[in-house]
Amino acid sequence: MTQADDPPLHFRLHVFICTNRRPDDNPRGSCAQRGSEDLREHLKDAQKRMGLKDVRINSAGCLDRCGLGPVMVIYPEGVWYSFTTVADIDEILDTHLVKGGRVHRLMVDRPAGS
Known part of the structure; x- marks a missing residue:
């Protein structure tokens, strides 16, 4: 929830994609x-x-969601996605970033029944 006196958002959406790299022999990957x-x-x-x-x-x-990776989180909503293909990325781009919807099949913390 934002406060009435907060400055306006600089970006409508801010997407953070984990690009962390561990040594190849790390069990977490x-x-x-x-x-x-x-x-x-x-x-x-x-x-x-x-x-x-x-x-x-x-x-x-x-x-810190290594077992689900690769992952991204989109703010200000805080929606997490796990993705593996260019098609997944394109679907997130069109559905979430452009149209404001959700790609339920890729959401990490999906609501029950989605």
Whole structure:
């Protein structure tokens, strides 16, 4: 919840994509080992091509959801997604970033029954 005297949002949406990389023999693995860096670049390029200047795409260090990775979180809503393909990224871009909906099948913390 925002306060009435908060400044306006600088970005409508702020997307943080885990690009953390651990050593290859680390049992937790890492989002970067699972392709998050290339998928982030794809999302960033598509966002720029579409002219979505009110959306910011950022790399993040470990978001502490390694077993679900690669992961992203979108603020201000705080919606988490797990994704693995360019098609997943494109669906999140169109459904969430452009249209304001949710991609329930990719949500990490889906509401019951979704």
